Amino acid sequence: MSLENFHIIPRIIRFDNRDTRAARQLAAIRSLWDKWVDRLPPFYNPGPNVTVDEQLMLFRGRCPFRQYIPSKPTKYGIKIWATCDAASPYAWNLQVYTGKPNGGAPEKNQGMRVVLDVKQGHRELSPQLLNTRNRPINSTKFVFTADMSLVSYVPKKGKNVVLMRALHRDRRICGQEHQKTEIIMDYNATKGGVDNLDKLVTGDCCKRRTLRWPLVIFFNILDISAYNTFVIWMALNPDWNRGKLQRRRLFLEELGKALVRPEIQRKQHIPRSPASVAIVRRILVPHPPGPQNQQLQYRK
Structure with a gap:
C-alpha cells in the first residue's frame, strides 16, 4: 500500500451509516x-484475581462524553471501564462511559454500578453494607452468598469501601492498626491489572493523530486485540522464544506479517522502491534470496 493510501484510510473509514444513525451516544461505533x-x-478464562478499573484514552477533540480527570497523565480523553485478569492482564470485558444519564443529574455510586454491570449475576447490594451511619472507623461487615463474599470496610468517617470476591470465604482480619481484612489486603496486591494493560498498549500501539473520536476507540480496539492475542498465544505456546527479551514486540512483528502476507501474495506486481522490495522479501522469503528468487526485483 502506498503512503498516500495509508493516510486516506483513517480519513474516510466509517463504522455506521450516518443517515440511519439513532439518536444515542456511541452510535457511531456501537455495532462494532x-x-x-x-x-x-x-x-480466555481469567485467573482467580480480576481487576475492574478505568482507562482513559487520550483525546482532546470534540466528543459529547469526553472526560476530564486531573489525576490521570493524559487528563482529557474517553473513559472506558475495563475488566482485566490481574496476572495476564487480558482484557475480558470493557464498557465505554458515555457521560451523565438522561436528565443531567450526576450518577451516584458509579463504581458500584460498573462493577455490578461487568460482573454478571449480582443486581443489588444489602443496605446494611452501604450504610455508614454510626459505624466506627476501621470496622468491617461481611455478607456471604453461595459463591461470593461481600465486604464493607470503613476507612474513615462517612466513607465506605465495598469489595466483592469469589476467592475468599472467611472473616480473617490482619492484626495491623488499620484492621483491614485479608480480602482487602489481597485486593491491594492484585488491583493493577487495568493499569498494566494501559502501560502495555501505550508502549506499542497503532494510534494515529485524529479529530474523530470513533477512530480513537477503533485504534484502542486494535491495540487491545493485539495484546489479548499475545496473551492467548503465550498461554498455548509458553516456550515460544523463551529467553528472548521483548517477546511481545517479536509477536507483533509476526502478527503484522501474517496479516499482510495474503495481500502481498495476491498482488501481481512488486513494489517500485528498494525499501519496499526488502520488506516483501523478508515476509515472503524466509532465507536470503538465492538464484531461484532473482525475479524478485523492483521495477525501475
Whole structure:
C-alpha cells in the first residue's frame, strides 16, 4: 500500500451509516464495539484475581462524553471501564462511559454500578453494607452468598469501601492498626491489572493523530486485540522464544506479517522502491534470496 493510501484510510473509514444513525451516544461505533466486546470472554478464562478499573484514552477533540480527570497523565480523553485478569492482564470485558444519564443529574455510586454491570449475576447490594451511619472507623461487615463474599470496610468517617470476591470465604482480619481484612489486603496486591494493560498498549500501539473520536476507540480496539492475542498465544505456546527479551514486540512483528502476507501474495506486481522490495522479501522469503528468487526485483 502506498503512503498516500495509508493516510486516506483513517480519513474516510466509517463504522455506521450516518443517515440511519439513532439518536444515542456511541452510535457511531456501537455495532462494532458490542460485537467486539462479546468476543473477548470466550477465548480466555481469567485467573482467580480480576481487576475492574478505568482507562482513559487520550483525546482532546470534540466528543459529547469526553472526560476530564486531573489525576490521570493524559487528563482529557474517553473513559472506558475495563475488566482485566490481574496476572495476564487480558482484557475480558470493557464498557465505554458515555457521560451523565438522561436528565443531567450526576450518577451516584458509579463504581458500584460498573462493577455490578461487568460482573454478571449480582443486581443489588444489602443496605446494611452501604450504610455508614454510626459505624466506627476501621470496622468491617461481611455478607456471604453461595459463591461470593461481600465486604464493607470503613476507612474513615462517612466513607465506605465495598469489595466483592469469589476467592475468599472467611472473616480473617490482619492484626495491623488499620484492621483491614485479608480480602482487602489481597485486593491491594492484585488491583493493577487495568493499569498494566494501559502501560502495555501505550508502549506499542497503532494510534494515529485524529479529530474523530470513533477512530480513537477503533485504534484502542486494535491495540487491545493485539495484546489479548499475545496473551492467548503465550498461554498455548509458553516456550515460544523463551529467553528472548521483548517477546511481545517479536509477536507483533509476526502478527503484522501474517496479516499482510495474503495481500502481498495476491498482488501481481512488486513494489517500485528498494525499501519496499526488502520488506516483501523478508515476509515472503524466509532465507536470503538465492538464484531461484532473482525475479524478485523492483521495477525501475
